[in-house]
Amino acid sequence: xxxxxxxxxxxxxxxxxxxxxxxxxxxxxxxxxxxxxxxxxxxxxxxxxxxxxxxxxxxxxxxxxxxxxxxxxxxxxxxxxxxxxxxxxxxxxxxxxxxxxxxxxxxxxxxxxxxxxxxxxxxxxxxxxxxxxxxxxxxxxxxxxxxxxxxxxxxxxxxxxxxxxxxxxxxxxxxxxxxxxxxxxxxxxxxxxxxxxxxxxxxxxxxxxxxxxxxxxxxxxxxxxxxxxxxxxxxxxxxxxxxxxxxxxxxxxxxxxxxxxxxxxxxxxxxxxxxxxxxxxxxxxxxxxxxxxxxxxxxxxxxxxxxxxxxxxxxxxxxxxxxxxxxxxxxxx
Ligand SMILES: [Co+2]
Numbered sequence: 001x002x003x004x005x006x007x008x009x010x011x012x013x014x015x016x017x018x019x020x021x022x023x024x025x026x027x028x029x030x031x032x033x034x035x036x037x038x039x040x041x042x043x044x045x046x047x048x049x050x051x052x053x054x055x056x057x058x059x060x061x062x063x064x065x066x067x068x069x070x071x072x073x074x075x076x077x078x079x080x081x082x083x084x085x086x087x088x089x090x091x092x093x094x095x096x097x098x099x100x101x102x103x104x105x106x107x108x109x110x111x112x113x114x115x116x117x118x119x120x121x122x123x124x125x126x127x128x129x130x131x132x133x134x135x136x137x138x139x140x141x142x143x144x145x146x147x148x149x150x151x152x153x154x155x156x157x158x159x160x161x162x163x164x165x166x167x168x169x170x171x172x173x174x175x176x177x178x179x180x181x182x183x184x185x186x187x188x189x190x191x192x193x194x195x196x197x198x199x200x201x202x203x204x205x206x207x208x209x210x211x212x213x214x215x216x217x218x219x220x221x222x223x224x225x226x227x228x229x230x231x232x233x234x235x236x237x238x239x240x241x242x243x244x245x246x247x248x249x250x251x252x253x254x255x256x257x258x259x260x261x262x263x264x265x266x267x268x269x270x271x272x273x274x275x276x277x278x279x280x281x282x283x284x285x286x287x288x289x290x291x292x293x294x295x296x297x298x299x300x301x302x303x304x305x306x307x308x309x310x311x312x313x314x315x316x317x318x319x320x321x322x323x324x325x326x327x328x329x330x331x332x333x
Contacts (some may be wrong), residue, residue, distance in 0.1 A: 064126070064127070064130040064134075064140075064143065064150075064151055065134075066134065066139060066143070067134060069137075070134060070137060070138070070139050071137075071139065071183070071185075071186070072139055072183075073139060073141065073145075073183040073188070073259065074257075074258075075144075075145060075146070075259070076139070076143075076144060081146070081258075082258060083254070083258035083260065083261030083262070084254075084256075084258070084261055084262065085262070086262060087254050087261075087262045087263045087279075087282050087284070088254060088256055088261070088262075088281075088282065088283075089279055089280070089281035089282060090256060090281045090282070090283060090322075091281070094256070095281070095283070095322060097185060097186060097187055098187040098189070098256060098283065098331065099331060100184055100185050100187075100189075101138070101182055101183065101184040101185060101187040101188055101189035102187075102189035102190075102191070102320050102331035102332045103189070103331075103332075104136055104138055104182050104184050104189060105180045105181060105182045105189035105190060105191045105320075105332055106189070106191055106332045106333065107132075108129055108132045108133065108136075108180050108182065109178065109180045109191055109192070109193060109332075111128070111132055112125060112128060112129065112178050112180070112195075113193065113195060115128060116170070116176070116178070116195050116197065117170070117197070118170055118171060118172050118197055118198050119169060119170065119171075120169070120170050121165075121166070121167055121168060121169050121170070122154035122156065122163065122164075122165040122166055122167075122168045122170070122176070123150075123165045123166055123167060125152060125154050125165060125178060126150045126151050126152050126154070126165035129151050129152040129178075129180060130143070130151040130152075133151065133182055136182075136184070137184065138182040138183060138184035139182070139183040139184075140152065140181070140182060140183075141181035141182060141183045141188050141190070141259050142179075142181060145259060147303070148162075148164070148304060149164060150164055150165045151165075152165060152178060152179065152180055153165075153177070153178070153179040153192075154168075154176060154177070154178055154179075155176065155177040155179070155305075155306075155314075155316070156168060156170070156174055156175070156176045157174055157175060157176075157313045158307050158308045158311045158312060158313055158314065159177075159305055159306065159307050159314075160247050160249075160250070160289050160291070160297050160306040160307060160308055160314045160316075161177065161179070161250055161289055161306050161316060162304040162305055162306050163177075163304075163305050164302055164304055164305060170197045171197065171198070172197065172198035172199055173197065173198055173199060173200055173201065173204075174196075174197040174198075174200075175194050175195070175196055175197065175200060175204055175207070175208055175313060175315055176194065176195050176197060177192055177193070177194045177195075177315065177316045178192060178193065178195065179191075179192035179316075179318065180192065181259060183259075186257055187256060187257055188255050188256070188257070188258070188259045189255075189320055189331065189332060190255055190259075190285050190318060190320050190332070191318055191319055191320060191332035192287065192316060192317060192318040193212075193317050193318075194208045194211055194212075194315040194316055194317060196208055203292060204292075204313055204315075206242065206243075207244060207290060207291070207292050207313060207314075207315050208315045209242075210238070210239065210242035210243075210244050210290050210315070211288070211289070211290040211314075211315035211316055211317050212317045213238055213242065214235045214238045214239050214242070214244075214246070214267075214288045214290050214317075215235075215286055215287065215288055215316075215317040215318065215319065216317075217234045217235055217237070217238035218231040218232075218234050218235040218238075218265075218267065218286040218288060219286050219319060219321055219328055219330065220234065221233075221234045222278055222286070222321060222323060222327070222328040223278065223323065223324075223326065223327045223328060224278060224279060224280040224323055224324065224325050224326070225277055225278065225279075226277065226278050227273065227274075227275065227276065227277055227278075228263055228265065228266070228273075228274075228276045228277070228278060229266070229269070229270060229273030229274065229276075231252075231265055231266070231267065231286060232266045232267050232268045232269050232270060232273075233269050235267045235268070235286075235288045236267070236268050236269050239288070239290050242290075243292075244290045244291060244292050245290070245291050245292070245293075245294075245295040246267050246268050246288050246289070246290060246291075246295065247288075247289040247290070247291055247295045247297055247308075247314060248266075248267065248268040248295060249297055249306070250267075250287070250289055250306070251264040251265050251266055251267070252264070252265030252267070252284055252285040252286045252287045252318070253265065253284060253285055254282070254283065254284045255283055255284060255285060255320055256283060263276065263282075263284060265284055265285065265286055265287075267286075267287075267288035267289075278323045279323060280323050280324055280325045281322075281323065282322070282323045283320060283321065283322050283323075283331065284320070284321065285318055285319065285320050285321070286318065286319055286321060287316060287317070287318030287319075288316065288317075289314050289315070289316040290314060290315055290316070291308055291312055291313065291314035291315075292312055292313065292314075293308055293310045293311070293312025293313075294308065294309060294310045294312065295308070296308065296309040296310070297309060318332075319331070319332045319333070320332045
């Protein structure tokens with residue numbers, strides 16, 4: 001689950017996509033709209049007053065039980081969505097404290113990968129993820145985060161992201177992104193992969209592989225002193241080389257004791273990239289969504305589910321990373 005900055009793109013064939021353009025479009029089309037941490041601004045420009053949250057459409061809560069012994073994130077225990085105002089530089093001790101959350105998220109995702117199969121419902125995945133979180137003493141970060149009703153995001157086929165687990169049965173040839181975030185020992189760890197169910201056709205197999213490559217290309221350019229905008233350039237080039245597009249509406253995000261915070265990691269090139277630089281000690285996610293049709297999306301009535309407008313499939317991979325003096329460390333490896 002990543003930052004939901006809903007700037008709708010109309011003309012994504014234009015390589016130099018203007019953020020300002022998105023902002024104006026979203027005011028027109030998606031107003032009011034929401035962001036996971038609406039008080040924040042995009043790194044390269046500013047969107048003011050863009051926070052909106054509504055439970056409209058997310059009424060059928062069937063929340064999993066969370067035992068009293070599980071420590072809760074601040075947005076559950078005190079309804080506080082606090083995040084730093086600037087990208088945070090973590091100390092070695094803070095990073096060491098964050099590692100177990102990232103490791104646990106990875107292990108749970110591995111477990112999902114071992115168990116996911118034809119005939120399973122997305123709710124079955126939610127039950128599994130929820131149980132694994134609780135058994136390990138972690139809180140499943142998505143559960144009731146700004147009203148999200150379940151413990152994991154499951155995005156099948158043309159669902160780009162933020163799919164809500166339910167009665168949908170996985171069938172042969174489907175692709176599904178499972179996005180795990182856990183809150184463990186005071187920190188969040190966030191990772192996702194797209195899994196192939198049964199026999200997936202060639203186009204969709206290459207889409208899944210391209211999505212992984214695009215994420216890795218974005219991570220590859222990260223190091224102390226690199227510009228945040230390098231990520232969008234790298235992801236976009238990789239997607240183009242593979243013959244696919246990047247859905248521009250969703251960003252990676254800073255992460256730590258907070259689920260989503262600055263910086264916004266934009267996965268496409270922007271007109272005015274600015275000069276914001278990565279610094280050693282920053283932790284954030286890289287999580288581009290790649291599609292083979294039009295990258296235009298819309299949000300369903302539930303207020304969460306993002307689907308491609310043309311119904312074509314999309315795929316996504318995500319890591320939480322740490323910027324180091326000489327490069328990058330993947331914390332969710
Ligand atoms: Co994320």
